Amino acid sequence: MNRIMKPKAMAVVGASNEAGKIGNSVMKNLINGGYKGKIYPINPKDAEVMGVKAFKSVKDVPDEIDTAVFAVPAKFVASALKECGEKKIAGAVLIPSGFGETGNIEGQEELQRIGREYNIRLMGPNIYGFYYTPANLCATFCTAYDVKGSTALSSQSGGIGMAIIGFSRSAKMGVSAIVGLGNKSDIDEDDLLLFFEQDDNTKVIAQHAEDLKDGRAFAEVAKRVSKKKPVIMLKAGRTAMGAAAAASHTGAVAGTDKIYEDVLKQSGVIRARSLRQMLELSRGVPILPTPKGENVVIITGAGGSGVLLSDACVDNGLKLLKPMPDDLDAAFRKFIPPFGAAGNPVDITGGEPPITYVNTVKLGLEDDRVHALILGYWHTIVTPPMVFARNMVQIVNEMKAKGKVKPVVASLAGDVEVEEAAQYLYENGIPAYAYSTELPVEVLGAKYQWARAAGLL
Amino acid sequence: VPQEGVVSSAAEASKLAGSMGFPVVMKIVSPDILHKTEAGGVIVGVKSADEASKAYDTIIANAKKYKADAKIVGVQVQQMIKGGTEVLVGAMTDDSFGKLVAFGMGGVLVEVLKDVTFRLAPATQQDAESMLDGIQAAEMLKGVRGQTRRRPRGPHRAHRARQPAGGRLPRDRRDGPEPRVRVPRRRHRRRRAHRGELHARSRRASALKRRTSSRR
Numbered sequence: 001m002n003r004i005m006k007p008k009a010m011a012v013v014g015a016s017n018e019a020g021k022i023g024n025s026v027m028k029n030l031i032n033g034g035y036k037g038k039i040y041p042i043n044p045k046d047a048e049v050m051g052v053k054a055f056k057s058v059k060d061v062p063d064e065i066d067t068a069v070f071a072v073p074a075k076f077v078a079s080a081l082k083e084c085g086e087k088k089i090a091g092a093v094l095i096p097s098g099f100g101e102t103g104n105i106e107g108q109e110e111l112q113r114i115g116r117e118y119n120i121r122l123m124g125p126n127i128y129g130f131y132y133t134p135a136n137l138c139a140t141f142c143t144a145y146d147v148k149g150s151t152a153l154s155s156q157s158g159g160i161g162m163a164i165i166g167f168s169r170s171a172k173m174g175v176s177a178i179v180g181l182g183n184k185s186d187i188d189e190d191d192l193l194l195f196f197e198q199d200d201n202t203k204v205i206a207q208h209a210e211d212l213k214d215g216r217a218f219a220e221v222a223k224r225v226s227k228k229k230p231v232i233m234l235k236a237g238r239t240a241m242g243a244a245a246a247a248s249h250t251g252a253v254a255g256t257d258k259i260y261e262d263v264l265k266q267s268g269v270i271r272a273r274s275l276r277q278m279l280e281l282s283r284g285v286p287i288l289p290t291p292k293g294e295n296v297v298i299i300t301g302a303g304g305s306g307v308l309l310s311d312a313c314v315d316n317g318l319k320l321l322k323p324m325p326d327d328l329d330a331a332f333r334k335f336i337p338p339f340g341a342a343g344n345p346v347d348i349t350g351g352e353p354p355i356t357y358v359n360t361v362k363l364g365l366e367d368d369r370v371h372a373l374i375l376g377y378w379h380t381i382v383t384p385p386m387v388f389a390r391n392m393v394q395i396v397n398e399m400k401a402k403g404k405v406k407p408v409v410a411s412l413a414g415d416v417e418v419e420e421a422a423q424y425l426y427e428n429g430i431p432a433y434a435y436s437t438e439l440p441v442e443v444l445g446a447k448y449q450w451a452r453a454a455g456l457l
Numbered sequence: 458v459p460q461e462g463v464v465s466s467a468a469e470a471s472k473l474a475g476s477m478g479f480p481v482v483m484k485i486v487s488p489d490i491l492h493k494t495e496a497g498g499v500i501v502g503v504k505s506a507d508e509a510s511k512a513y514d515t516i517i518a519n520a521k522k523y524k525a526d527a528k529i530v531g532v533q534v535q536q537m538i539k540g541g542t543e544v545l546v547g548a549m550t551d552d553s554f555g556k557l558v559a560f561g562m563g564g565v566l567v568e569v570l571k572d573v574t575f576r577l578a579p580a581t582q583q584d585a586e587s588m589l590d591g592i593q594a595a596e597m598l599k600g601v602r603g604q605t606r607r608r609p610r611g612p613h614r615a616h617r618a619r620q621p622a623g624g625r626l627p628r629d630r631r632d633g634p635e636p637r638v639r640v641p642r643r644r645h646r647r648r649r650a651h652r653g654e655l656h657a658r659s660r661r662a663s664a665l666k667r668r669t670s671s672r673r
Binding site: 256 | 555584
């Protein structure tokens with residue numbers, strides 16, 4: 001897997017000079033993406049592809065090749081794969097479609113046979129390729145992506161893969177890798193877990209899967225990996241019932257999805273309920289510090305947000321610090337107007353200046369009985385969104401410097417300016433959402449779920 | 458632990474029932490009949506040797522009516538326990554996850570409420586404990602409305618019941634037949650669970666098929 005994901009030399013089988021061809025897009029992405037390793041275009045006719053010397057076959061290339069990206073029609077894949085085997089290439093990235101997904105099971109089995117015979121690992125077929133940003137590697141025919149970060153994502157479907165790219169770009173989310181798994185003729189989710197487990201560039205792993213070929217292998221690897229790095233899974237096909245499961249009495253009764261639900265939980269995997277949630281968790285979970293205890297405090301300018309945030313805490317398995325210790329309650333009261341409400345949520349009321357947010361948040365960060373904060377901001381003229389955001393980043397960083405490191409998330413209620421504030425907060429380590437009281441709590445809830453399963457709480 | 462045994466004649470049924478004491482419950486034992494109540498294969502509250510003999514004939518007749526070609530192993534005679542909460546402890550094979558241990562509320566409740574939770578086999582003690590809270594009816598195990606508070610004592614016994622079930626299972630789904638163990642009743646006051654039936658069915662798993670999938 002290391003040779004495939006971090007190749008020193010790559011071949012592009014079916015590299016092309018003709019714009020619009022997959023073999024052309026792959027070459028463009030490799031070259032323009034800034035990949036530093038060697039690129040060998042394989043083309044039976046042209047002497048050069050995009051200014052790089054081309055070869056008729058991988059066997060003609062004088063040097064060692066780690067990975068071959070395939071951009072040829074399905075019918076040419078098997079013979080080219082054999083040549084890769086003879087060349088002792090470690091991995092084949094099989095972009096071409098027209099195998100298992102169209103009923104060409106035999107074609108796919110032939111590739112598997114060749115793969116086994118020559119010990120070549122197969123990614124795909126029927127995929128967009130993969131991205132590995134630490135190596136500036138975009139082995140794909142889709143749009144290039146270069147924002148580096150610590151989240152590794154994979155998807156079984158190309159469409160979902162593109163949604164990952166679009167979301168990441170839009171949210172300015174850095175990724176370490178994006179991998180297409182497609183028909184999973186060989187490499188599947190647990191292989192990726194094994195690679196990302198030891199990959200220092202990856203801190204969280206998020207996977208979209210329609211099925212797990214070998215659920216037991218996945219569960220066993222996930223159980224180990226999730227102790228070190230959060231593993232998030234979006235399991236699609238929740239309502240499909242396997243015929244085999246139906247044959248077994250209890251399975252048929254409970255449904256396959258319940259098995260996924262329970263086994264993923266048993267393995268410490270965070271299960272995302274929707275595509276959007278998988279993406280938001282991928283973005284938020286790695287930037288939050290691990291909480292040191294279960295006591296969550298909500299500090300809010302909007303009483304209504306406080307109520308919804310409390311509901312969201314229950315939905316996401318978070319425990320509010322209750323009852324608030326008398327001395328802490330009294331300390332909060334000192335900063336808030338008499339008509340505000342202490343307790344938890346701490347309702348500082350809407351018309352307060354920035355200093356009230358700062359004082360109460362500082363208190364929450366300082367006190368060791370509080371382990372995480374959820375902020376509810378209310379957009380007013382007295383405290384505009386960006387003023388709030390800058391103040392929050394400043395106080396959180398100040399406290400961090402004093403060793404008070406706690407997860408903080410924020411829900412922003414206000415006019416459109418809160419979107420900019422949310423982005424600023426996010427980029428500075430505070431997952432924040434405009435117009436949502438659920439998403440920030442889901443992100444915090446996922447961090448807690450992981451920390452508990454990993455035995456850190 | 459309620460006594461139990463499988464008989465293959467009406468005379469045997471009344472003799473066995475008499476030896477364990479009344480009332481007893483009698484159930485059809487057939488690999489082809491999974492839903493015994495539906496098939497008229499369960500008679501509860503059998504109070505005498507005479508009734509046991511009649512119940513045997515009724516159950517066999519019902520089973521043949523339900524499925525003429527059903528293979529009939531016999532009729533299970535089981536001492537009837539009153540009170541307690543019926544739970545299910547079972548094992549199953551999933552094509553992807555292999556052997557799994559199941560736990561949930563037993564009897565018709567499993568069919569209606571689908572309140573079952575699963576863990577990979579073999580389940581650890583911690584897994585087993587978590588299963589007790591893993592079902593929606595967890596409160597039932599803790600005792601409601603003046604029932605004996607059973608929960609504090611329950612886990613150990615339920616765990617012991619599951620542990621041999623899970624521990625005995627082959628870990629890999631490609632191995633061997635699938636045992637299916639059901640514990641029809643758990644008597645909380647005695648903290649006892651007992652195994653009712655053991656069916657074994659073989660199933661095929663095709664490694665090749667497993668490796669061939671399609672993307673939608």
